[in-house]
Amino acid sequence: MTKITIDHNTKAILDKKDFARLIKILQEQGYTVIGPHIVDDVVSLRPIDSVKDLPIGYEDEQEKGEYSVKKVDCQSYFQYVVGQDNPRRYFMPPSQRLMSFHVDKKQFVIDQGPPQAPKLAFLGLRACDLASIQIQDRVVGYGVESTFRCESDTYYGETRRQSILIAVNCTRPGNTCFCSSMNTGPKAKENFDIALTELRQSFIVEVGSEKGKKLAQKLPLKEASESDLELAELKLQNAAKHMGRQMETEQVRKLLNNTIEDSHWDKVADKCLSCGNCTMVCPTCFCCTVTDSTDITGTKISRTKEWESCFTHQFSYASGGPQRNTIKGRYRQWMRHKLCTWWDQFGSSGCVGCGRCITWCPVGIDITEEVETLRQSNKSLLNSNNLQEVTT
Amino acid sequence: MAEDKIKLAVYKFSSCDGCQLSLLNLEDELLDLVGAVEIAYFLEARRQVLDPPYDVGLVEGSVSTPEEAERIIQVRKDCKTLISIGACATSGGIQALRNWADAELYKQTVYAHPEYIDSLDTATPIGAHVFVDYELRGCPVNQYQLLELISALLTGRRPNIPTHSLCVDCKRRGYACVAVSKKQPCLGPITQAGCNALCPKFSRACYGCFGPMEQPNIHSLGKMFAEKQDCKPHQMKHLLRSYNGYLEPFKQASEYYEQIEQE
Ligand code: SF4
Ligand code: SF4
Ligand code: SF4
Ligand code: SF4
Numbered sequence: 001m002t003k004i005t006i007d008h009n010t011k012a013i014l015d016k017k018d019f020a021r022l023i024k025i026l027q028e029q030g031y032t033v034i035g036p037h038i039v040d041d042v043v044s045l046r047p048i049d050s051v052k053d054l055p056i057g058y059e060d061e062q063e064k065g066e067y068s069v070k071k072v073d074c075q076s077y078f079q080y081v082v083g084q085d086n087p088r089r090y091f092m093p094p095s096q097r098l099m100s101f102h103v104d105k106k107q108f109v110i111d112q113g114p115p116q117a118p119k120l121a122f123l124g125l126r127a128c129d130l131a132s133i134q135i136q137d138r139v140v141g142y143g144v145e146s147t148f149r150c151e152s153d154t155y156y157g158e159t160r161r162q163s164i165l166i167a168v169n170c171t172r173p174g175n176t177c178f179c180s181s182m183n184t185g186p187k188a189k190e191n192f193d194i195a196l197t198e199l200r201q202s203f204i205v206e207v208g209s210e211k212g213k214k215l216a217q218k219l220p221l222k223e224a225s226e227s228d229l230e231l232a233e234l235k236l237q238n239a240a241k242h243m244g245r246q247m248e249t250e251q252v253r254k255l256l257n258n259t260i261e262d263s264h265w266d267k268v269a270d271k272c273l274s275c276g277n278c279t280m281v282c283p284t285c286f287c288c289t290v291t292d293s294t295d296i297t298g299t300k301i302s303r304t305k306e307w308e309s310c311f312t313h314q315f316s317y318a319s320g321g322p323q324r325n326t327i328k329g330r331y332r333q334w335m336r337h338k339l340c341t342w343w344d345q346f347g348s349s350g351c352v353g354c355g356r357c358i359t360w361c362p363v364g365i366d367i368t369e370e371v372e373t374l375r376q377s378n379k380s381l382l383n384s385n386n387l388q389e390v391t392t
Numbered sequence: 393m394a395e396d397k398i399k400l401a402v403y404k405f406s407s408c409d410g411c412q413l414s415l416l417n418l419e420d421e422l423l424d425l426v427g428a429v430e431i432a433y434f435l436e437a438r439r440q441v442l443d444p445p446y447d448v449g450l451v452e453g454s455v456s457t458p459e460e461a462e463r464i465i466q467v468r469k470d471c472k473t474l475i476s477i478g479a480c481a482t483s484g485g486i487q488a489l490r491n492w493a494d495a496e497l498y499k500q501t502v503y504a505h506p507e508y509i510d511s512l513d514t515a516t517p518i519g520a521h522v523f524v525d526y527e528l529r530g531c532p533v534n535q536y537q538l539l540e541l542i543s544a545l546l547t548g549r550r551p552n553i554p555t556h557s558l559c560v561d562c563k564r565r566g567y568a569c570v571a572v573s574k575k576q577p578c579l580g581p582i583t584q585a586g587c588n589a590l591c592p593k594f595s596r597a598c599y600g601c602f603g604p605m606e607q608p609n610i611h612s613l614g615k616m617f618a619e620k621q622d623c624k625p626h627q628m629k630h631l632l633r634s635y636n637g638y639l640e641p642f643k644q645a646s647e648y649y650e651q652i653e654q655e
Contacts, residue, residue: 040568067573094564275581280563312556
């Protein structure tokens with residue numbers, strides 16, 4: 001198909017009019033394409049059939065606790081950022097029947113074994129999404145020698161192995177985004193098969209892996225001119241300067257390890273609903289609960305895995321009650337896990353700066369603001385040497 | 393083996409029958425249920441009545457009349473395990489709205505012959521009169537939660553009935569949040585899950601028919617409704633006083649909004 005030579009790190013041009021080809025090819029190769037699609041006025045990450053399912057010409061507006069999309073007068077494909085869905089919905093589904101069996105003549109008979117991993121093509125993942133997948137890889141222990149591995153999940157691993165990740169670089173960051181503070185975006189650096197940068201009539205296609213190379217070779221690509229590449233680079237530099245939010249990460253672990261009793265947690269707890277929305281939308285949260293259930297006859301048994309949240313009582317329920325009995329304790333756990341104890345556990349930050357928890361918190365609690373408030377009221381503490389470096 | 397089967401009784405107090413119907417609507421599972429338990433007392437479904445004691449009693453409805461206040465005492469004596477099902481039985485239900493009003497005035501206004509009406513001034517949950525072993529929320533109850541509870545009882549295991557917010561279920565199911573994307577006054581963050589997020593599924597705000605979740609922060613949600621959606625104290629009061637208005641802490645919070653509404 002292509003006239004030019006495609007290799008790792010090749011950058012070439014794909015005309016917008018040929019974009020439909022990309023989806024077609026993926027479908028021909030047996031992929032289910034998962035891409036941005038508007039569901040009830042929210043850009044969601046869902047199975048799409050054709051280019052028509054993309055929110056073409058739409059832009060989003062995000063603020064803490066507020067979200068809207070509107071059609072603007074242009075033919076842009078990706079001028080919105082992430083919505084409430086995140087990629088883990090597909091790697092570790094929110095509710096999954098793991099197995100079911102019945103008892104027949106005192107024997108267990110398996111009715112449904114472990115679920116089959118799908119073959120997915122993700123279209124339009126953002127740099128923060130890619131970073132979140134890398135974090136989940138470390139949590140689950142996929143493709144990395146990890147001493148922190150807390151669970152070996154074959155469904156995750158198989159889905160991950162079979163998937164292809166097609167990223168889009170963000171040229172119009174959202175108002176709650178702070179990926180540049182977390183060093184994850186707005187440009188996709190790694191962990192993609194193909195990355196796209198949107199220009200007016202075309203996309204710059206960047207190849208990131210062997211899988212991506214094979215796909216790109218099937219596309220009607222053209223040589224990218226110097227000016228195209230320069231324009232794309234400029235757009236991305238500009239995007240990095242226009243993040244909706246920022247988070248100062250310097251010494252953040254120190255800060256959070258030494259402010260456990262700070263009175264500010266009480267103020268957040270006054271506001272926090274303990275509804276769990278932040279953990280449900282966060283792309284790096286991985287907590288799940290597994291429940292066994294019997295039917296009315298007591299002979300059919302099933303095991304189900306569901307997303308769980310550290311904001312629920314059940315999460316820490318042990319010997320007669322929840323161990324984190326206050327909203328204060330639960331909010332503090334969530335924030336410290338994301339920014340502080342994640343380092344001890346998995347060797348990186350647990351926050352990629354996607355801003356989902358800010359937008360989708362019904363009462364608009366903003367993780368960047370909370371860190372800043374704690375920092376401001378503990379400046380002298382941070383400057384002193386009398387601090388605990390790490391606690392677990 | 394019939395004598396080994398669990399004897400089930402289903403009682404009706406002041407209610408609309410919707411919760412009992414949830415049981416009958418379990419078409420696929422109903423045969424299994426009838427196979428697993430002996431329906432000993434269920435006037436809505438079966439005329440034949442077996443003598444007490446019963447192993448499990450399901451009670452629908454609130455206590456709203458002097459006769460009911462006496463009958464529930466006997467029901468408790470007749471059942472080893474007593475379960476109140478639905479908003480009426482667990483909170484007093486819609487009819488508990490009269491607990492804040494002049495019930496006598498209602499009677500005079502609504503009925504042609506108020507002298508035939510023999511009702512208490514208040515409608516109260518079953519748990520206010522006798523000890524209940526389990527409560528199942530919802531208006532009406534979710535039939536699968538009901539089935540889960542009975543199945544758990546039969547197997548002798550803990551029932552899987554969540555007490556967290558509706559938001560957790562809403563997000564698992566991937567419904568667009570109406571509070572954030574449509575500025576609707578959704579009670580999901582303070583409401584217990586169990587309905588499978590039926591209202592948000594249809595882009596509609598949750599109106600709290602499963603009652604308060606395990607630790608609701610009503611005042612923070614009310615503050616957000618006031619600031620972002622111009623929700624006035626009397627509107628907040630009405631939001632809280634619907635199906636579960638008489639259940640704490642919805643009750644106390646609604647009284648707070650009533651107070652500031654008058655100030
Ligand atoms: S903590 Fe918030 S900003 Fe950070 S990755 Fe999670 S959802 Fe995104
Ligand atoms: S923040 Fe809570 S739900 Fe998320 S990964 Fe940590 S403990 Fe789990
Ligand atoms: S921070 Fe916001 S989204 Fe998270 S539990 Fe609290 S109120 Fe809910
Ligand atoms: S729609 Fe309502 S129940 Fe669903 S997440 Fe939003 S606030 Fe919670």
